[in-house]
Amino acid sequence: MLKTYIIIGWRNLLRNKTFSLINLMGLAIGLGCFLLITLYIADEWSFDRFHEKADRIFRVQSHIRWGGQESSMVATPDLLGPAMKKDYPAVETYARICIQQNRKLIRKGNDYITEDNTAYADSTFFDVFSFPAIAGDTHTALNAPQTVVISASAARKYFGSTDVAGRALDIKEAEKIVPYKVTAVIKDMPANSHLRFDLLFSMKSLNYNWGSAGNYNFYTYFLLRPGADPQVFQRNLRQYIVNYLIPELHAFGIHNITDFEKAGNVATLSLMPLTDIHLHSNLPDEISPAGSIQYVYIFSAVALFILLIACINFMNLTTAHSAGRSKEVGIRKVLGTARKELMGQFLTESTFMAILSLIMAIGLTYLALPLFNQITDKTIDFSRLFSWQLLPRLLLLPFVVGLLAGSYPAFFLSGFKPVEVLKGKLRMGAKSAGLRSALVVFQFATAVFLIIGTLVVYQQLRFIQNRNPGFSKEQVLTIHNAYVLGNQIGAFKKEMLVSADVKSATASSYLPIAGSWRNNLNINGENTSAAGNSFNIQKWGIDDDYLATLGIELAAGRNFRTGSPADSQSVIINETAAKILGYKEPIGRKVYSTEDDGIHTYTIIGMVKDFNFESMHQAIGPLCFKLSNWQSNELLLKINGASSEQVINKAAALWQTMAPGMPFDYGFLDQSFNNMYRAELRVQQIAMIFSILAITIACLGIFGLATFMAAQRAREISIRKVLGASVSGITQMLNRDFIRLVCIAFVMAAPFAGWAMNKWLESFAFRIHLSWWMFAAAGATTLLIALCTVSFQSVKAALTNPLKNLHAE
Structure with missing residues (x-):
């Protein structure tokens, strides 16, 4: 019987080629869209699930309200991991990651290559995460300082082979070349991991002021013991605040957690499962760009709706073509064919059409996937469609679609009255x-x-x-790794400013785009430290050309003057900071900062208009500038639009003269802005x-x-x-x-x-x-x-x- 149904369906398909092609293409396009979005969603859900102990790995997140200013972040203090491991048996181990100082210059022959996908990691990193080794022992690889674990791609890039355990990478650090021993080579970290590093340096190589509970610069991951309850363990994180953070706040008149909270302050730590990070974290300082569960839900709904639209098409096109099948139905009914048999035939035909459409949809998916990957910035492989997770669903899909799309036409066609259709009177009721x-x-x-x-x-x-945004982002050439120029950075600026095509130049590590350096300072408007009068503010080190180069407007006061001794203890604040301080006329007023070496006093010499120095997802926060001659990562040149190529060529030639062998890496500020x-x-x-x-x-x-x-x-x-x-x-x-x-x-x-x-x-x-x-x-x-x-x-x-x-x- 089934064979007969299929033969009849095939003959009808060939007899009505135009109708069949339209019907098949409509369903195939809908199924193709459904398959593409399914691949996208499956990829988003797969993030970080490949780790053997993924269900026991949790990352800590921080939420702080201090002086009325709130901030939520992924970063935690360096002290958190060791303290919790010591105090709570539920912690099997921990691993910290630090991406400060992550841009490295690595020597290859006589030249240097810039590496950004680097981090410092604890020796326990590979006890927590499952990144298979190709060479060396990852469990001991980061035990000693000046050691590094590299990916297979990095090994081939620098050595031409992956069997390189024991060899050394030469890293430029300030004025020195430091050899780092390659202790292990791992497979490239998968694209569906929120950790994507090519070089992992031993945490013991990091130059850092260790042991502080108030400096938030580390990503901390806990591996809990089997059977440990994450909710119970999370409650213990409050005790960490009591035991380790509160003692560091005695200078602010805070002696216990009650004093801290009475002043309206909040400090909480929470756990996030490793497998939730990619889709459920909306914090700005993620290691890699996060996805969004909101978009997954939206695209899931879109996929379902498009599939339903395609099924509806099938219904409408089939019923529209019903007049051509009405006499066939009438004759078969006269000959004794039962209605359920007619419904079986039409459902079989619709399923057969769905199978053909699915085959066409798979072909369309194969052709469209490269473009789809380009748009979504993914590397989804077509073979993923036939993985053990998706293949059963793929095989079931045409039967579900066939039943869904064919149920109404089958019910409708099988309901024709023989007498009416044989007389050529095909009528439809209002209900249909x-x-x-x-x-x-x-x-x-x-x-x-x-x-x-x-x-x-x-x-x-x-x-x-x-x-x-409050600053000029157009025609600003950004030269990276400016610190390699050392004390020649001033000479580089001066030489570039000789050209009429360069309007101004500045050097700073702090830029109003995501991924740039950030530094917090705790300040107050009184010469005393108290829980209620302090707040956190961004502190950026700049030179006296920064404001002019980026077109940041002064609302009051003046700019810095290089060489002025008084300006070394001065700051320029933004309008938001002035409002928080309560200064209507801030020029000449003092602000005080409690730092590691005591209380510092700064004089406000200028106030800039508010500008967006973070993504527009966030409100403008308080910001201050401080005159700094510290080595800068970025050199910015404001240029004439028509002369960008000439300026780049001149800068590249001058760079090779002043920093021979160092990579000349550049971009434009507006491109970095749009990348956010x-x-x-x-x-x-x-x-x-x-x-x-x-x-x-x-x-x-x-x-x-x-x-x-x-x-x-x-x-x-x-x-x-x-x-x-x-x-x-x-x-x-x-x-x-x-x-x-x-x-x-x-x-x-x-x-x-x-x-x-x-x-x-x-x-x-x-x-x-x-x-x-x-x-x-x-x-x-x-x-x-x-x-x-x-x-x-x-x-x-x-x-x-x-x-x-x-x-x-």
């Missing part, structure tokens, strides 16, 4: 028409939602890119692509419904034409119903889209406001596309010779 209309409304409601979402994301990104919003840009691109595909699939569905309605009303149209109706009048009559459906879809989708996009915009401190025109544009676009699709079939029906339809009467 209502169901099909509801399905079309759902299709276009989804399309409207996606269009509105795409418009809002686009406008928000455009707002970020066009909004004045890569995740949002990817969402916009993905949303736009799937919006277009959803509309395309929906148009196929509405084309099917238009075909069906034209067939149902063929005699009515013919009679109207005989009575003098015009082609335009008939076209308008047929289009009226579809205009109504699109309007209903818009009314349903617009409020939900507005709510969803408002929730998304809440993640930005600086954001657009939803405007009526965004909704109007989405509705008008959807309506125009629907009318163009329907009008083709409507005009065709209106132009048909009425005698053709009335001849049988």
Whole structure:
């Protein structure tokens, strides 16, 4: 019986090639979108799950409110790991990672190569994480100072082989070349890991002021013992605050946790499971760019909706083509075929069509995956589709889709009355028409939602890119690793400023972009330290050309003057810092800072206007500048737009003269600024692509419904034409119903889209406001596309010779 059903289905497919191709392509596109998004979601969920002890690994996060200023961060004190291991048996071991001083210059022959994917790690790192070794013993590899574990890629890059345990890498540190012994080589860290390092240096090589409970510079991971309850252990983290942090706050008049909390301060530590980090962490100082569980939910919904749209298409196209199968059904019923057998045949045919569509969808996925990887910044392999996690679902998919898409056509076709269909009278009740209309409304409601979402994301990104952040980011050339110039950095600046193409130059490690150096200072406006009058502020070391080069405006006071002894104990603050201090006229006022060597007094000589020195997801916080001649990582040149190539060439030649063998690595500040919003840009691109595909699939569905309605009303149209109706009048009559459906879809989708996009915009401190025109544009676009699709079939029906339809009467 099944064989017979398949043969009949195949013959019908070949007999109606155009209809079958449209039906197959609609379903294949929907399935292809579903498969691509499934691969994306599977990749996002797989992060950090490959570690053998992943279920027992937890990272600590910090939340602090001090002096009314709140901050949440991934960083923790260096003391946390050793203290908790000593005090609590639930800790099997811990591992700390430090990415300070992570940019390394490594000698290869006579030249140096810049490495950014580096970190310092405890010797216990490989006891916690599962990164297989190719050479050497990872469990002892980081026990001694001046040792390093490298990835297979790094080993081939520097030595041409992975069998390099025992050899040395030469690292430039200040003015010295320090050899680091390669003690182990590991496989490259997977792309689905939030840890992606090529070189791991022993923590014992890090020059650091160890043992502080108040300096937050380390990523701390705990491996709990089997059976340990993470919730119980997390409560012990409060005791760490009591035992180790509070004693360091005695200078602020705080002697116990009660004093600390009475002053309105908060310090908490919380555990995050390793497998939750990628999708559930929204903190700004992640080791690698995090994903978002919100986007996973959004794309899951999009995948489901597009699949449903494709299934709805199948229903509408199949019922639209029902007139061609009605006599077949009538004859088979007269010959005694039961309705359940007819339903079985049609469900088999729909499943057969779903299998063919899936084969086409797999081919489309294979072709589209490279572009999809490029857009999403992933390296998903096509073979992942046939992994043991996804293959069972893939095999089940056509049967689910076949049942879902074919159930209504099977019920509808098998319900034809033999007498009516054999007389050529195919009638449909209002209930069936209502169901099909509801399905079309759902299709276009989804399309409207996606269009509105795409418009809002686009406008928000455009707002970020066009909004004045308070500094000049255009035509600023950034030269990295400027510290290798040593005391020649001033001479480099002076030589570059000789060129008329260079307007100004500055050297600093602190830039208003993500990933730049950051440093906190605790200050107050009184010459006493107390729990209620201090707050944390960003402290950036700059030279006297920094403000002019970046176009940061002074609201009051003056800039630094190099060579002025008084300015070495002066600061320039931003407007937010002045508000927190309560200084309406801050110039000449004092601020006090409790530092490791005592209380420092600084005089405010200037106040800059607030500018966005972090992502626009965050509000502008307090900031101060201090004159610094310390070695800088970045050298910035403000240049004329048309002369960038000449300036780069001159800088490269001068660099090779002053720092021979050192890599000349550069970029532009506006590019780094835009990189902060890569995740949002990817969402916009993905949303736009799937919006277009959803509309395309929906148009196929509405084309099917238009075909069906034209067939149902063929005699009515013919009679109207005989009575003098015009082609335009008939076209308008047929289009009226579809205009109504699109309007209903818009009314349903617009409020939900507005709510969803408002929730998304809440993640930005600086954001657009939803405007009526965004909704109007989405509705008008959807309506125009629907009318163009329907009008083709409507005009065709209106132009048909009425005698053709009335001849049988």
